[in-house]
Amino acid sequence: MTTTLARGPAPTAPAAGRAARVRPALAWGAAVAVPVLFLGVFFVQPVAEIVGRGFVTDGRLDLSGFAEVFARPRTWRVVGQTLAQAALGTAGAVLLGVPGAYVLYRCRFPGRGALRAFVTVPFVLPTVVVGVAFRSLLVDGGLLGGLGLDGTVTAIVLALVFFNYAVVVRTVGGMWERLDERTEQAARALGASPWRVLTTVTLPALGPAIASAASLVFLFCATAFGTVLVLGGRRYGTVETEIWIQTTQFLDLRAAAVLSVVQLVVVAAALTAAGRARARTERALSVGGPAAAHPVRLREPLDAAAVAVTAVAVLGLLALPLVNLVVRSLRTPRGWGFDNYAALAVPQDTLAVSAWHAAGTSLRTATDATVIALVVGGLVALVVSRRPRGTAARRAVGGLDALFMLPLGVSAVTVGFGFLVAMDAPLGLPVDLRTSPVLVAVAQAVVAVPLVVRTVLPVLRAIDPRQREVAATLGAAPGRVLRTVDLAVAVRAVGLALGFAFAASLGEFGATSFLARPQEPTLPVVIFRLLGRPGAENYGAALAASVLLAALTAGIVAVCERLRRPGIGGAW
């Protein structure tokens, strides 16, 4: 038997203890500094530059722009349209998405996994592609051209619901799956009808998840750019498209700056609501039971209704535009064929490069952007997942979290234009970044960082703090704890974060439309330019390019999803 005196490390000298405290502090300092510096240079500075141009004349603060811009009826019309479209889009997504969440997460049926994956596809599709898909469906001569919906608010709202259906299904479904079934069974045993159980037990329990999803959807709808630009034409827009029009067509920077601030207010309100709802969801989740699902019971009216609504949503709203897009891309002036795809190999019209070339540019740029976003977003998620003891430190962590959500809401158009203005000398350094192709990747990364944070953070937050404590008591230094506990678990979320970041970068249009050089456009830029040209051939090529971009995005997201590790493994 070993003697107790011989066991254990020797008592540590105070100096070693001090070093052990200083080094982690330095490492955490760097983990905070890198993302903050990145955001400061590539987001805050450009945006401040643009907003400043609106409000500073001759070195003095001049707020007369507000009065002037708000005196225009056009401003009020755009703000009203933005809020109305976002409200309708959110209502539609929630009404269709909640039954969808039930069917896809609470019921068991063959092909459920495939259907869940399919439902996610629209969310990762580039906004320009969504616009093209709906337009090709509703335009005169299209499958539903007879409805006369082309260029109406209805078309925009339908596209917004198409885009955001998955947000509601995934957020609410994830919660519903973990909701303890026995609460509902207890209510049934007390004599409540299925309808009463739904309205008095289930929906109230899902309330926070629904509110969280709704505020996110509202945010996405209110800042929609590519889709609305393609579908709305001249009559309908959002604040975001209006910023683009004011900047690029009227060159009215002051109006653009005022509108940027308006958008920021709307977004901050939506984000605050989302944050509150999310906090409640995370609290509610801690009491979640085991995952429960039952076979579909079509004889029960509620199940039948949910299945019917979901079937209509999936077939009519999601599948129809996508299938129609593919079919239309095969139609040429000379009959059916692959002519439109063949046209992708040669530069069309006045474009400098072919669509295939643009696709290559898109992939390269998106890869760079994804790497940047993973590093920056991963560091932010790591820092924000800590729960420091002090009140001040906890507030600082909360502030960092909120700061990195801002790019979700600040107009990407503003960011892109700000880059053009500010990057001639970032931080006063004499490096002109405007000519660098890296700039597009950096702008796309700014947009993708919030998605990475939102994907990785819940996984890190779900780690029981005692796992780190137990590792420390087993003698693991802070670095080893980080590697063997936090990173080992976070790897599981990285695949998904990778997919979302890549999809967001690949489809990014608002900022890229400013920054992509004419000889190196990305695929969404090419599609948008082709749409703007007259001629059936250009239109056909735009459709084919949209299919190509959609296939690229969906394919890459699918591969990234495969990278997700299964929950538990025997790896060392």
Next chain:
Amino acid sequence: MSDGLQVADVVVRYPGADRAAVDGVDLAVPTGEVVALLGPSGCGKSSLLRAVAGLEPLAGGDVAWDGVPVTGVPVHRRGFGLLFQDGQLFAHRDVAGNVAYGLPAGVRRDRAARTARVAELLDLVGLPGTQRRDVATLSGGERQRVALARALAPRPRLLLLDEPLSALDRGLRERLALDLRDVLVATATTALFVTHDQDEAFAVADRVAVMDAGRLLQVASPADLWARPASRRVAEFLGYEAFVPVPAAGDAAPPAVAALVAAARDAGVALLPAGGVLALAAGAFVVVPGGEGVERGGADHAAGAAVDGSGSGGTVPGAASGSAVGGPASDDRHHAGAAVDGQVEVVRSRRGRTEVVVEVAGVGRVSALAPAGWTCAAGERVALRVDAAAVAGLPG
């Protein structure tokens, strides 16, 4: 006095809480000893354990090992192991991966040494051959055994156990408590063991420290603690269920009280301080089956009996004269026979033995034990005798 763990005047305070979770606790755990920290939930025992581990900052006081303060030493350099209630196994590692986690870097990298040490530890906790098992497939008891092996792997100079058996069902808990004691003794591990279950504390620990509302009430060996609780609060927590003031010498007292005093004095196990209190655990009264149907002698109850104040060895006059129950206890010093009876309120079975809740005049409701197979109906009166082993004297 500077051997092992010394906790001196430790205070732990959580932000926003109006009172300290741990409020000035002094405790020493010499090397090789197992001390249980026993107290109701929320009494601060887990906070104290976390403070010793270095997981909670001290608001005051000092924690030292062999006389060297460890307050500034980070958790991973203290050499104090910790075992949580739910084990906190790493779900992304298999059993061997979990056990090997805390091995010194040299052993961890040397494949042969690592394999040998892991096998040795798994043998120790009774789970040989489970190296490749996924921890999700283990039962609750197996999980705690793996967590114990993992905690012992780095040969901690002190092992802290935070309610390690509480999440298990009763039978398993009792068996594992004994196994845990064996493992701690076999490895000569110094341990501080937090629990709210007195049986568990008594089964595992050399000494038990009773804690309440952030303070230590008493530290003693299990036998001393049971026989001489320092206060009514300690006695209540240990399971003493009734408290009877000791009457002054010569005062009239109900026969049950007189019998209790006599039995305690005869046995010599309980101190009877002036103005003190007798604490009664379940079983302080034992049903005497032969005494069933005894007519209630009105005089016994109405008049009571005088307490003999003369000192040890004497019998209680009232008890002797009124004895209608010449029970077998008369030849046993610890079991004083007496004309005591009580009214049965509840009859229940506990592990095959009959236990009755009786209302005893002058004492209150107490649980009395009866022989296996014996039974009666609620409302009946039964004869009782005192078992002094379940009686303790408290200062007033």
